[in-house]
Amino acid sequence: MTKRFAALHAAGAFVLPGCPEVPPGDLLPVLDAQGGLHAWLAPFVDAGHLPAYALLTPQLVLQRFSLFAGGRLDAAPAAADWLDPASIAARAEAAAGRGARAEMPVLSFDGVPDRLAWRVALVFPDGQRQTWFVAGSAAWPASDAGEIEYRG
Numbered sequence: 001m002t003k004r005f006a007a008l009h010a011a012g013a014f015v016l017p018g019c020p021e022v023p024p025g026d027l028l029p030v031l032d033a034q035g036g037l038h039a040w041l042a043p044f045v046d047a048g049h050l051p052a053y054a055l056l057t058p059q060l061v062l063q064r065f066s067l068f069a070g071g072r073l074d075a076a077p078a079a080a081d082w083l084d085p086a087s088i089a090a091r092a093e094a095a096a097g098r099g100a101r102a103e104m105p106v107l108s109f110d111g112v113p114d115r116l117a118w119r120v121a122l123v124f125p126d127g128q129r130q131t132w133f134v135a136g137s138a139a140w141p142a143s144d145a146g147e148i149e150y151r152g
Contacts, residue, residue, distance in 0.1 A: 004060045005042060013062060014044070014054055016071040022046040024054065028083070030107050030116070039063060041107060041116070043083055049076040050083065055116070081136045085118075092120035092132040095139035099125045105134065110142070 008014070009024055016022050022044045030039040037058045044052040051071045055063045069075035080087040089102035100122040108119040110133045117133040119142075124130070131142040 005040075005054075005056065008054075008062060014052065014065055016044060016052050016067070022051065022073075025083075027056075028107050030055070030109065030113075031119075032108065033119075035106075038109070038113060043079065045079045045083070046073055048079055049073050050079040050081075051076040053082075077136050088118045088134045089120060091134050091137070091139050092118075092122060095134075096122050096124075096130065096132055096141070100130075108133075110135075110140075 005024065005027065014024065024042040025045050027040040027042050029037055030041050032038040039058065040056045040060065042054040042056065043050055044054075050068060051073050052065065052067045054065045057063055068077055081091075085105045088105045092105070093100045093102050101124075103121040103123065105118040105120045108117065109115050110117045110119075115135075117135040120132045120134055122130050122132055133140055133142060
């Protein structure tokens with residue numbers, strides 16, 4: 001964790017109701033469609049659940065702090081559904097079917113930055129390639145019309 005982010009956390013910038021002692025995990029890069037750094041995601045994980053995350057600019061300025069299930073640990077999603085690349089790749093493969101094999105997932109967004117999701121390139125046995133997105137327990141193909149171009 002960077003010193004700047006640690007200072008934000010120490011100053012009380014992130015308060016999780018019911019589990020205030022949960023520290024942020026390692027920062028994960030959020031990449032745009034061209035592979036450039038768009039933001040950093042700081043997950044808050046406790047007991048295998050993800051009650052919250054912080055999104056920061058590339059300069060580590062807080063953009064937003066989001067709570068899942070109001071920050072309640074008992075109702076928060078499984079951390080692996082949001083953070084484990086192997087679980088995310090498997091979810092995309094299962095959703096696409098037809099023997100699809102995933103390349104390494106990349107934390108990104110579907111069209112606009114508010115739609116945080118993992119971008120997963122899939123390769124099918126016939127050589128066809130397709131992009132899918134995974135967020136939590138949901139998986140969906142990228143739009144046939146192409147992604148919405150975001151310029152931020």
